[in-house]
Amino acid sequence: MKSPALVIVGSIGIDHIETPTVKKTNLLGGSVSYACAAASFFTSPGMVGVVGDDFPESFLDLYRTFDVDMQGLQHAPGRTFSWSGVYEENMDNRQTVETVLGVFEQFEPTLPEGYQSAPFVLLGNMHPGLQLHLLNQITAPKFVMADTMDLWINITRDELLEVVGKVNMLTINESEARLLTDSLHLMDAAQQLLAMGPEYVLIKKGEHGSTLFGKNGVYIQPAFPLPMVNDPTGAGDTFAGAMMGYLTKANACDEANLRRAMLHGSVVASFGVEAFSLDGLIGLESADIDRRVQSLLDMMRVDA
Amino acid sequence: MKSPALVIVGSIGIDHIETPTVKKTNLLGGSVSYACAAASFFTSPGMVGVVGDDFPESFLDLYRTFDVDMQGLQHAPGRTFSWSGVYEENMDNRQTVETVLGVFEQFEPTLPEGYQSAPFVLLGNMHPGLQLHLLNQITAPKFVMADTMDLWINITRDELLEVVGKVNMLTINESEARLLTDSLHLMDAAQQLLAMGPEYVLIKKGEHGSTLFGKNGVYIQPAFPLPMVNDPTGAGDTFAGAMMGYLTKANACDEANLRRAMLHGSVVASFGVEAFSLDGLIGLESADIDRRVQSLLDMMRVDA
Numbered sequence: 001m002k003s004p005a006l007v008i009v010g011s012i013g014i015d016h017i018e019t020p021t022v023k024k025t026n027l028l029g030g031s032v033s034y035a036c037a038a039a040s041f042f043t044s045p046g047m048v049g050v051v052g053d054d055f056p057e058s059f060l061d062l063y064r065t066f067d068v069d070m071q072g073l074q075h076a077p078g079r080t081f082s083w084s085g086v087y088e089e090n091m092d093n094r095q096t097v098e099t100v101l102g103v104f105e106q107f108e109p110t111l112p113e114g115y116q117s118a119p120f121v122l123l124g125n126m127h128p129g130l131q132l133h134l135l136n137q138i139t140a141p142k143f144v145m146a147d148t149m150d151l152w153i154n155i156t157r158d159e160l161l162e163v164v165g166k167v168n169m170l171t172i173n174e175s176e177a178r179l180l181t182d183s184l185h186l187m188d189a190a191q192q193l194l195a196m197g198p199e200y201v202l203i204k205k206g207e208h209g210s211t212l213f214g215k216n217g218v219y220i221q222p223a224f225p226l227p228m229v230n231d232p233t234g235a236g237d238t239f240a241g242a243m244m245g246y247l248t249k250a251n252a253c254d255e256a257n258l259r260r261a262m263l264h265g266s267v268v269a270s271f272g273v274e275a276f277s278l279d280g281l282i283g284l285e286s287a288d289i290d291r292r293v294q295s296l297l298d299m300m301r302v303d304a
Numbered sequence: 305m306k307s308p309a310l311v312i313v314g315s316i317g318i319d320h321i322e323t324p325t326v327k328k329t330n331l332l333g334g335s336v337s338y339a340c341a342a343a344s345f346f347t348s349p350g351m352v353g354v355v356g357d358d359f360p361e362s363f364l365d366l367y368r369t370f371d372v373d374m375q376g377l378q379h380a381p382g383r384t385f386s387w388s389g390v391y392e393e394n395m396d397n398r399q400t401v402e403t404v405l406g407v408f409e410q411f412e413p414t415l416p417e418g419y420q421s422a423p424f425v426l427l428g429n430m431h432p433g434l435q436l437h438l439l440n441q442i443t444a445p446k447f448v449m450a451d452t453m454d455l456w457i458n459i460t461r462d463e464l465l466e467v468v469g470k471v472n473m474l475t476i477n478e479s480e481a482r483l484l485t486d487s488l489h490l491m492d493a494a495q496q497l498l499a500m501g502p503e504y505v506l507i508k509k510g511e512h513g514s515t516l517f518g519k520n521g522v523y524i525q526p527a528f529p530l531p532m533v534n535d536p537t538g539a540g541d542t543f544a545g546a547m548m549g550y551l552t553k554a555n556a557c558d559e560a561n562l563r564r565a566m567l568h569g570s571v572v573a574s575f576g577v578e579a580f581s582l583d584g585l586i587g588l589e590s591a592d593i594d595r596r597v598q599s600l601l602d603m604m605r606v607d608a
Contacts (some may be wrong), residue, residue: 090488184394187531208512211529218603220526225515227491259606299522300604302563 003114004046004069006248008035008241009134010124010147011104012049012073016084017233017276019091024231027277028059029083031124031147034234035241037281038268039122040066041289042245046115048072048134052080052103062278071112076103091229092206111137120248122240123167125149128159135166143253145169145202145244147236153180165197168253171240173204186211200258204236212262216255221262224270224296231276235269238281242268267292307418308350308373310552312339312545313438314428314451315408316353316377320388321537321580323395328535331581332363333387335428335451338538339545341585342572343426344370345593346549350419352376352438356384356407366582375416380407395533396510415441424552426544427471429453432463439470447557449473449506449548451540457484469501472557475544477508490515504562508540516566520559525566528574528600535580539573542585546572571596 015029032049039045046069051059055075063070079102087094108130119142123131131146138144146167152160153176160180164170170193174186183189186203190213193201200214207229212219243265250257267289274280319333336353343349350373355363359379367374383406391398412434423446427435435450442448450471456464457480464484468474474497478490487493490507494517497505504518511533516523547569554561571593578584 185532187529205512208509209526218529219605220529220603222513222524222526225491225522225524228489256607263606297606299524300606301523302567302601302604303560 002044002069002071003117004044005118005251006039006043006120006122006244007046007048007072007111007115007118007138008032008039008122008124008244009048009072009109010035010122010126010237011081012051012055013081013083014054015082015233015277016097017231018086019231020087020089022230022276024276028062029233029277030081031234031237033063033278034237034272035122035124035244036063036068037066037278038238038241038265038272039245039248040068041242041268041284041286042249042264044069045241045245045248046072046112046118048109048111048115050074050076050103050107050109052076052078055080062282065282072109072115074107074109076106078103085233087232091232094232108133119143119251120244121145122244123147123163124237124240125152128152128156128163131163132159132166135163143168143247145171145240147171147240148176150176150179161196164193167198169200169202170198171202171204171236173206173236177201177203202262204239206232206235209266210239210262212258214255214258219255219259219262221259221266222296222300224266224292225299226270226274229273232273233276235273238272239265239269263293263296264289267296306348306373306375307421308348309422309555310343310347310424310426310548311350311352311376311415311419311422311442312336312343312426312428312548313352313376313413314339314426314430314541315385316355316359317385317387318358319386319537319581320401321535322390323535324391324393326534326580328580332366333537333581334385335430335538335541337367337582338541338576339426339428339548340367340372341370341582342542342545342569342576343549343552344372345546345572345588345590346553346568348373349545349549349552350376350416350422352413352415352419354378354380354407354411354413356380356382359384366586369586376413376419378411378413380410382407389537391536395536398536412437423447423555424548425449426548427451427467428541428544429456432456432460432467435467436463436470439467447472447551449475449544451475451544452480454480454483465500468497471502473504473506474502475506475508475540477510477540481505481507506566508543510536510539513570514543514566516562518559518562523559523563523566525563525570526600526604528570528596529603530574530578533577536577537580539577542576543569543573567597567600568593571600
């Protein structure tokens with residue numbers, strides 16, 4: 001049995017997405033799909049998730065093309081988790097039309113034995129009780145990143161705070177950071193979040209990039225500017241997956257590697273949002289990523 | 305008679321500002337006030353503007369403390385230009401309560417002789433017809449930057465396009481860039497603006513920084529992150545003034561100097577928004593600016 005050095009847990013979804021120009025149904029989605037595909041450019045990640053009876057075999061084939069380890073993928077009777085959403089004109093905001101939890105609602109996995117010793121772990125956005133259940137099975141974590149969302153801040157704050165206190169990095173967007181801390185000011189919110197326990201807080205700002213807060217200060221990662229975003233769904237998961245993949249490959253989580261991981265996360269996410277579902281990542285080569293990394297570095301360099 | 309190497313033209317205003325926490329009246333404002341004060345850390349700028357009978361002597365004293373050349377400052381009978389505005393909860397949006405044009409409405413200055421040969425010129429946000437009137441008096445421009453706003457895009461588009469075609473750099477915010485080009489996509493809007501003639505287009509994004517578009521590519525300048533913004537009024541003018549001051553001191557407008565000028569513009573603007581009116585710039589020393597420049601560079605550096 002293989003023991004992947006990076007384990008990624010999250011939702012596997014079937015998405016129905018409408019943008020101002022296009023409507024697409026029955027897309028492969030979910031945080032773990034995006035994150036595993038993104039991580040696969042750096043390492044072979046172990047996927048932990050659940051699918052229902054309706055999950056197409058072709059999606060499993062797609063995971064295989066990304067060299068994802070599927071020992072942690074469960075099949076359960078019932079419907080696969082599904083999300084339907086509509087993006088507004090400028091793609092900045094989206095409305096959820098419907099969320100069907102399906103088999104994800106009862107998901108409480110026991111990790112495959114080879115996964116429990118994984119040094120790198122990405123806990124996608126899910127019920128914090130489930131995140132704790134998983135954390136308790138990890139025997140020797142080196143770097144654990146957890147994502148969350150406003151829903152859990154509102155309805156399961158105490159459990160979420162327990163998660164925040166046990167992980168190395170919390171990823172969260174601006175409005176969620178303010179919601180979790182009751183602070184209007186981002187710098188202040190970040191400091192309050194750091195005081196809750198994690199070594200690092202990564203604030204996600206979508207097209208405006210992301211900012212890392214830690215004991216060594218602040219790092220500002222601009223997003224790779226694109227002429228056109230076709231589907232921002234999963235951008236944060238793609239970013240997080242690529243970032244964790246980079247750290248796993250480097251087998252390091254010092255500040256310099258974190259910054260380079262964010263740089264690579266931005267770039268892989270930029271490919272992801274150019275197309276629906278995983279289409280922007282399919283067929284992508286390391287050389288494509290390296291070229292865009294160099295291009296983004298040139299845009300960030302003061303001494304041109 | 306002195307011949308300042310940088311001439312800055314714009315409004316001189318008396319502002320009344322309300323934020324979620326504070327209300328202040330009779331503040332010194334206007335684009336030229338902010339821009340000249342910001343530029344003064346790098347050069348002694350020549351100020352071109354007009355004030356009315358009601359303009360306090362103490363504000364003129366303040367200009368003098370910033371070593372602003374006031375040969376181009378006119379006094380006219382009537383009220384000084386005045387702006388009243390209210391900032392919303394998150395400081396992102398503001399509503400104009402009242403604008404009194406006053407003596408600024410009839411402003412059509414003849415530049416002092418020593419100003420006409422200035423190599424560096426900043427045309428603040430004003431009627432594009434007035435911007436053209438000024439441009440025509442500049443005999444040997446090396447680098448001219450022009451600012452504008454949605455009002456001029458809507459009511460004087462043709463004259464504005466003439467300005468855009470004659471300057472080296474246009475500064476404009478995101479929504480205005482979209483408005484002027486009918487493009488929803490910022491990269492596309494920037495390319496369309498470049499096709500209108502300027503060498504560079506600088507897109508202002510407030511707390512998200514600014515992005516430079518030019519023939520050599522893109523440069524992304526993050527804003528200096530602040531724990532608290534007390535008054536964002538004039539941030540763009542402060543940025544532009546410091547940027548032009550930096551270029552004037554360097555006597556250069558190549559890409560590397562433009563990038564460093566943006567870095568310094570961001571930093572000086574960050575001091576400006578920490579307090580109302582020019583208060584954040586009063587007493588500021590070059591060493592304070594240099595320290596914050598170094599700090600921002602550390603936040604932008606991938607290899608920490």
